[in-house]
Amino acid sequence: MTAGDDPLERLPPLRDVIAAHGLAARKSLGQNFLLDLNLTRRIARAGGPLRGVHVLEVGPGPGGLTRALLLEGADHVTAIERDARAIPALREIAEAAPGRLTIVEGDALEVDYAGLARGRPSRIVANLPYNIATVLLTGWLGGDAWPPWWASLTLMFQKEVAERIVAPPGAPAYGRLAVLAGWRTRADLLFDVPARAFTPPPKVTSSVVRLEPRPDAVSVPARALERVTAAAFGQRRKMLRSSLRPLWPDAGAVLHDIGIDPEMRAERLDVDGFLALARLLAAGPPAAGP
Structure with a gap:
């Protein structure tokens, strides 16, 4: 045809x-x-x-x-x-x-x-x-x-x-x-x-x-990643140690412990950094937040 x-x-x-x-x-x-x-x-x-x-x-x-x-x-x-x-x-x-x-x-x-x-x-x-x-x-x-x-x-x-x-x-x-x-x-x-x-x-x-x-995408609960990104980008002009405080009261120490600069802003943190935070949130006790 x-x-x-x-x-x-x-x-x-x-x-x-x-x-x-x-x-x-x-x-x-x-x-x-x-x-x-x-x-x-x-x-x-x-x-x-x-x-x-x-x-x-x-x-x-x-x-x-x-x-x-x-x-x-x-x-x-x-x-x-x-x-x-x-x-x-x-x-x-x-x-x-x-x-x-x-x-x-x-x-x-x-x-x-x-x-x-x-x-x-x-x-x-x-x-x-x-x-x-x-x-x-x-x-x-x-x-x-x-x-x-x-x-x-x-x-x-x-x-x-x-x-x-x-x-x-x-x-x-x-x-x-x-x-x-x-x-x-x-x-x-x-x-x-x-x-x-x-x-x-x-x-x-x-x-x-x-x-x-990506068939090898890291396994992270989507809800945990959603909460972390919502907090971080909801106050994107603030440093992460401040914007993530609704999830971790001592966010600065949490970030330092996993190798992320607490004074970094959300727009500078790569995807792997957000995944690390999401894994941490999913593994820990329930936290108040967005």
Whole structure:
């Protein structure tokens, strides 16, 4: 079958799909649609070779990225969409790719993603709704089981959020999100997507980030790491001996004992330092704190 013979290639332009189904983007749903199929195929390719792979997509809207994932050879795509208006448009794609697209109508924050994967080699590739993007990411990174059920995450965020995910220690954007991502994954900012590529155009540039799990990630209770980073970055202008006092009354001595400079600020402490603090917190008696 040549490209021109592929039923997916013969689907109407996305602008026509949006008009036909009354799919004007809704701010309340964090929607900004990508209509450039060359760009959506670039995002799909950023997810790595897709043949034989099951892909989970969150917030497909009219299905631009969904089409691209299928055209780039994904074995199967499971698309999770909350907006009932988009379901008929997605069904048209399913008809053009028989047996390769499953549509799940529901809230992305309540989905059992591992259950949808059903043990298949799975990747998540998505232009995430901006209003839930960080919550979804922290959920995928913070699970108890590691390595996770997913093989990689290729996700679009607001550029500011993307920079927070990949920031190294000492960078202005380094914070809780960078520590969480750095603990369990290798995270890379791949490329930017200008606002004009979207309908409607957001007020910010977007960026695509790829995260791959570290199979040898240090075992630390996620809740303990969350408490340590919340305390440290909640008062990031203070020295650690002060910002961590809600967790350890004599935080200065605790830091000194494990080889961390008590006068350091959170933005200078690397991921290994935060993991050491999280292990200590998890091993000790309960402490009051965030």
